[in-house]
Amino acid sequence: MTSAPSTPRIALVTGSTNGLGHAVARRLMADGTTVILHGPTPASVDAARERLGLAGLDLTRLETEVADFTRLSDVAALADRVAARHPVLDVLVNNAAVAPTDTRTLTEDDHELAHQVNYLAPYLLTRLLWDPLGAARPGRVVNASSALHRTANLNWGDLDRVRGYARIGAYAQSKLALTMFTRAAAVAAGGRILAVSVHPGILSTGMLSLYARVGQPVADGADVVARLCRPETTVRNGAYYDGESEAPVAPLAADDKAIARLWKATAKVVGLDRQPASV
Structure with a gap:
């Protein structure tokens, strides 16, 4: 007797209308995963969907x-x-994620642009999807971080960088905060969710100017991220990867007190003062 087909895995990939995210979405769809493709505008999402269709991918495995x-x-x-x-x-x-502008820019929520898009938004999204991710037992959260997080620090009284704004410093801070949140989420989930952060490489994307003049093909970074998404890939919960290898983090990202402090401060900012039910 033939066994019934297994339910397709579901993956939400944010920022997947271009660059690294789009390449990751393409890899996951090719693996048979149903992908929720996300973008900031209807036009960007429609164009990305069309490109995936032209690439021969099964659009019945795509949501937008x-x-x-x-x-x-x-x-x-x-x-x-x-x-x-x-x-x-x-x-x-x-x-x-966004590359910060040369001058400090505020969002509609009155936060510095990179701090909100690169950190507050993924924090809030992950927290609000905590139960669906935990129901997968374990779901995986893969956070696109950066090796630049090691150059950053946190001014606890000025996370929106009102004073001393610098473009690369704002970006590095956002990736440090995301890396710290990765470890916090891994601990808080108690094994129901596996969370890792990763530097996918210096890639030829819109972020290249923050790193260098020449980058690797985007496909190389997509391979790294897609590998971490697969259930057969063994990962250490809460770890940071540089490419395919686990790597050291900035001191603050290994400081339990700092991680807890950032979690609580961020929860207050985004209106999620309560801890997840699993804590």
């Missing part, structure tokens, strides 16, 4: 979502829609 991460209300609404359709979510790839 629009949410502008410069608005935290959009992030919350995205989480609500995804959770309503998918009480079990296998993978969340927090890839959406």
Whole structure:
């Protein structure tokens, strides 16, 4: 007797209309995963969907979502829609990010642009999808970090960088905070969720100017991220990877007191003062 086909895995990949996120979405779809493709505008999402179709991928394994991460209300609404359709979510790839501008820019929520899009938004999205991710037992959260997180520090009284703003410093801080959150999420989930952060390499994307003039092909970074999404890939919960290898983190990202302090401060900012039910 033939066994019934298994339910396809579901992965939400943020910032997947171009660059690394789009390449990751393509890899996961090729693996048979149903991908929720996310972008900031309907036009960007439609164009990305068309490119995947032209590449010969099965669009019945594709869902699309629009949410502008410069608005935290959009992030919350995205989480609500995804959770309503998918009480079990296998993978969340927090890839959406911006390169900060030369001058300090504020979002509609009055936060520095990179701090919100690169850190507050993925924090909020992950927390709001906690139950669907935990239902996968374990779901995976893969956070696109950066080796630049090791150059950053946190000014606890000025996380929105009102004083001493610098473009690369703002980006590095956002990736340090995301790396710290990765470890916090791994601990808080108590094994129900596996969370890792990764530097996928210096790639030829819109972020290249923050690193160098020449980058690796985006496909190389997508291979790294997609590998961490696969259930057969063994990972250490809460760890940071540089490419395929586990790597050291910045001192603050290994400081339990600092990690707990950032979790609590961020929860207050985004209106999630309560800890997840599993803690």
